[in-house]
Amino acid sequence: MPSGIWHRSEYEKLTTYDGETWEQNPAVFLCHQKxxxxxxxxLLTHDPRELLALRLHRQDVAPETFEYNSDVEVFASGKEAHDHGVRDLDQPSREAWRNMEGLKRLRIRET
Structure with a gap:
């Protein structure tokens, strides 16, 4: 995904899951597709078994969540994803603008 698509606050949330389990954000991180x-x-960047949010909300989480897997390449940490995301916030690329427009159209259709 290109850099600079989301608001800075969305990228800043990413680093709050990088610490030891007891240090992490207790909120689950939902898909931006709403x-x-x-x-x-x-889920791929972090070990789901070590995410505080999933431990606290275990009764609401499907068991297969803890075995989630995908071939999609992801960042090694929330900090790495954050740094990539904020890099182009002031000047998003054409690809970022296309992604933002696509997300906007998707959200308009959902309402």
Whole structure:
């Protein structure tokens, strides 16, 4: 995904899951597509068994969440994803603008 698509605050959330389990953000990280699903990148970047949010909300999480897998390449940490995301916030690329427009159209159709 190109850099600079989301608001800075969305990128800043990413680093709050990098610490030891007891240090982490207790909120689950949902998909930006607003479909109510957990973020796949979040699950792939971190060990779901070590995410405080999933431990606290275990009763609401499907068991297969802890075995989630995908061939999609993800960042090695929330910090790495954050640094990539904020890099082009002031001047998003054409690809970033196309992605933002696509997301905007998707959200308009959903309302």
């Amino acid at each position: 479909d109510g699903c957990l973020c796949g990148g979040w």
